[in-house]
Structure formats: structure tokens, C-alpha cells
Amino acid sequence: MAVKERINAATLDLQDKQISLNRVSKTVKGGRVTRFAAIMVVGDGNGHVGYGLGKATEVQEAVRKAIEDAKKNMITVSLKDTTIPHEVIGEYGAGKVLLKPAAPGTGIIAGKTVRAILELAGIRNIRAKCLRSRNPVNVVKATFEGLKALRTAEEVAKSRGIPVDAIKG
Numbered sequence: 001m002a003v004k005e006r007i008n009a010a011t012l013d014l015q016d017k018q019i020s021l022n023r024v025s026k027t028v029k030g031g032r033v034t035r036f037a038a039i040m041v042v043g044d045g046n047g048h049v050g051y052g053l054g055k056a057t058e059v060q061e062a063v064r065k066a067i068e069d070a071k072k073n074m075i076t077v078s079l080k081d082t083t084i085p086h087e088v089i090g091e092y093g094a095g096k097v098l099l100k101p102a103a104p105g106t107g108i109i110a111g112k113t114v115r116a117i118l119e120l121a122g123i124r125n126i127r128a129k130c131l132r133s134r135n136p137v138n139v140v141k142a143t144f145e146g147l148k149a150l151r152t153a154e155e156v157a158k159s160r161g162i163p164v165d166a167i168k169g
Contacts, residue, residue: 009071012044016067017116019051020136021059039136040066042074043120049147050074051117051140078150082124085153089131090146095138096131099146113139121147 019039025032036059043049052069056062078085083101090097097114102125108115110128113136118126130139157164 007048007050007074007076009042009050009074012048012074014042014044014071015120016040016042016070017120018063019113019116019140021062036062038062038066039140040070041117041120041140042067042070043117043122045120045122047077047079047122048074049077049117049121049144051144053137075144075148077121077123077147078152078155079122080152083126084123084147084150086150088146088149090142090144090149092141092145093138094133095135095142096133097139097142097146098129098131099143100127101125102127111139114143117143117147 019041022037023034024037025034035055035057037053037055039051039053040063041049041051050070050073052066052073054062054065054069056065082104084099087100090099104125106125108118108123108126110118110126111130114128114130117140118128133139153164153167157167
């Protein structure tokens with residue numbers, strides 16, 4: 001597989017959405033230490049999307065760190081009009097997400113976590129289902145694995161060195 005060039009987040013008009021904010025605590029000798037873990041997704045609504053995880057003692061700091069991390073982990077999603085080119089299953093750990101293309105007018109039929117990612121990626125018509133774990137971290141990573149696996153007919157034809165009609169035929 002070819003090496004993907006890094007997406008410069010500074011050139012894109014990005015929006016962000018919070019997937020989850022978790023308050024975690026650790027008991028130490030002096031008592032409890034409370035921290036926050038945030039999962040954020042950023043995207044331009046035009047095929048570029050990324051996710052990040054940030055941890056800090058303050059909520060705002062955790063969110064800021066997560067957004068910075070998300071800008072570093074951007075991917076380009078292959079789109080076909082307002083949907084995806086083909087059905088795909090993304091897996092990460094115990095998370096498994098099914099993504100299916102849908103006809104125009106269907107909208108985004110998905111759970112809260114997957115919906116946020118798909119909206120920011122610019123996908124308007126799709127059906128999605130979490131098949132195993134509903135842990136937000138695993139669902140986000142599984143969704144991204146599925147989106148990374150998408151290929152248009154033109155991309156497949158180029159990689160195989162054959163005309164597009166040979167694939168669609």
C-alpha cells in the first residue's frame with residue numbers, strides 16, 4: 001500500500017465534536033487524584049476527518065489536547081457523491097462497525113458516536129451499526145478502520161493498472 005501524505009489541518013476549515021468526556025480517578029497515598037479523558041473528532045465535511053484522545057486534570061485542557069491530537073491523525077475518506085463507495089466492516093479490538101452505502105435522502109442512520117464521525121467526514125447518506133463493543137474508544141477506532149478501507153473504483157483501477165470499465169464490468 002502506498003504511503004499516504006499527511007493532511008495539513010491548518011489549510012482546512014475544521015469543525016469539532018465531542019464524542020465522550022470521562023472523569024477518571026486514581027487512589028494514591030494522599031487520597032484520590034481526579035483527571036479527565038476526552039475523545040474529540042474534527043472534520044471539514046468534505047472527506048477529511050480525524051480523532052484524538054486527550055487527558056488532563058482540567059476538562060478544557062483535556063478537550064484542547066484531544067483536538068490537537070485529532071488534527072495530527074487526519075485521514076481522507078473516499079466518497080461517492082453523498083455516500084460511501086461500498087459496504088465495509090471496520091474492526092478494532094472488541095469494536096466492530098458495519099458501514100453500508102444508502103440511497104440519496106436516507107440520511108445518516110447510525111448511533112451517536114458513529115454519526116458524529118460520519119457527519120464531520122461529509123457523508124450524508126449511510127447506514128451504520130455497531131456489532132460488538134459499544135465502548136466509545138473502540139467504536140471510534142473501528143469506524144476509522146472502516147473508513148480507511150474504503151476505495152473508489154477509480155482508485156482500485158489505478159492501483160491495478162487497468163481501465164475503470166474493467167472493474168465495473
